[in-house]
Amino acid sequence: MNTSLSLENQVCFPIYALAKEIVQHYRPFLDALGITYPQYLVLMVLWKEREQTVGQLGDRVFLDSGTLTPLLKRMEQKGMVERRRNPADERVVNISLTPKGLALEEQASDIPQKLMESMQVTEEEVVALKNSIMKILNKQK
Structure with a gap:
């Protein structure tokens, strides 16, 4: 048997399992805010950048527009973000935070600490883990 093909010897499997585990640890904190993990990612970008196009958001959170557009529509329905067509180019949709979306930043401020405690x-x-991951990801660009 070729041991290089054993599940135990794959780098991808523990990373995959860890990603699922981390998202599970986020769930109770995000549920308390009424948001999903992908919505949390979008909010973190907007808390820093304040306004982004759908394309810019997709690049930052690694989601294509087919996944991101319905997610943003749900966030708009919940009153967290506002979607506006760019007057200079109707194909471009700008996303910005509403007061409710801005207020979530303060409510979410303790999530990183709570996550570390939970894990x-x-x-x-x-x-150290993040630096190792970023080293690999940055080599791919």
Whole structure:
């Protein structure tokens, strides 16, 4: 048997399993805010950038417009974001935060700390893991 094809020897499997586990740890904190994990990702970008096009958001959160557009529509229905066509180019949709979306930033401010406590890891461990992942991701660009 070729051991290089054993599930235990794959780097992708523990990363896949860890990603699912991390999202599960986020769930109670995000449920309390009435948002999903992908919505949280969008909000984090908008809390920093304030306004983005759908294309810019997709690039930042690694979602295509077919996935992002319905997600943004739901966020708009919940009153978190506003979608507006760009007057200079009707094909471009600008996304900005509403007061409700802005207010969620303060409510979410303790999520990173709560997540580390929930996963029983230190900030140093999280930073080391993130740095290793980013090293691989940045080599792909």
